[in-house]
Amino acid sequence: MDGNGYGGFFGGIKVANPVTELMQVKLNHKLEKGRKYCLSYYVSLSDSSEYGIDRLGALFSSEALTGPFVSDTVSFYLPQIETPEGISYTDKENWEIVSGEICGTGIEEYLTIGNFRPNLKTNFYSAGNWGPGFGIAAYYYVDMVELISCGICPGYIPELPNVLTPNGDGVNDEFLFEGDGITELRLFIYNRWGTEVYTQKGYGLNWNGRTNNGTRLTDGVYFYVIEGNGTRKSGTVSLFH
Numbered sequence: 001m002d003g004n005g006y007g008g009f010f011g012g013i014k015v016a017n018p019v020t021e022l023m024q025v026k027l028n029h030k031l032e033k034g035r036k037y038c039l040s041y042y043v044s045l046s047d048s049s050e051y052g053i054d055r056l057g058a059l060f061s062s063e064a065l066t067g068p069f070v071s072d073t074v075s076f077y078l079p080q081i082e083t084p085e086g087i088s089y090t091d092k093e094n095w096e097i098v099s100g101e102i103c104g105t106g107i108e109e110y111l112t113i114g115n116f117r118p119n120l121k122t123n124f125y126s127a128g129n130w131g132p133g134f135g136i137a138a139y140y141y142v143d144m145v146e147l148i149s150c151g152i153c154p155g156y157i158p159e160l161p162n163v164l165t166p167n168g169d170g171v172n173d174e175f176l177f178e179g180d181g182i183t184e185l186r187l188f189i190y191n192r193w194g195t196e197v198y199t200q201k202g203y204g205l206n207w208n209g210r211t212n213n214g215t216r217l218t219d220g221v222y223f224y225v226i227e228g229n230g231t232r233k234s235g236t237v238s239l240f241h
């Protein structure tokens with residue numbers, strides 16, 4: 001928390017017909033299907049707020065959200081990430097971390113954070129009165145919003161090409177899926193007679209058309225099996241050197 005470039009939002013105002021504020025940003029890239037992302041950001045309750053709240057949310061969407069976001073009693077948007085009920089953010093002196101995970105589906109391009117609960121259904125927690133200010137409201141400063149790829153989603157196995165031509169021309173040269181969390185997967189390659197010719201597990205699955213000893217395999221159709229991450233996938237891949 002360097003305090004540079006921080007923003008803020010009203011997490012709730014303990015009156016009817018409240019103001020709702022959310023912070024929204026367009027992501028540099030859409031979330032990838034099957035990839036897990038870890039979101040974290042830090043909040044600090046403003047000195048002028050008499051209350052903090054719980055259930056801070058983060059919503060990923062394909063389009064920018066437009067208001068109205070809530071009525072007094074109904075939410076129009078449901079965040080994929082929400083901190084637990086009963087865990088309040090009331091610290092005015094320090095930054096508190098908010099974090100959660102989401103599995104990408106390939107369409108999410110906007111991130112919106114804030115309180116998605118209707119004001120009359122928001123839980124307020126006393127944070128002490130530090131003098132005149134917003135009064136019965138929770139205004140948060142926000143800093144260090146970070147979204148990183150942190151694995152693959154349960155049950156997900158990546159799509160793989162069905163042609164491998166490892167001749168370095170930049171087309172179909174690799175049979176791979178890279179990423180954090182890939183350590184959960186194991187790759188097996190069999191020839192047409194069912195003989196295992198290549199196996200791999202660990203970070204980054206990548207078969208280059210050779211055996212584990214580096215011997216170049218003959219052109220033809222091979223079968224692959226990928227296991228792990230609670231699921232299994234098989235298919236064929238045609239190898240042409």
Ligand SMILES: [Ca+2]
Nearest residue numbers: 165167171172
């Ligand atoms: Ca090629």
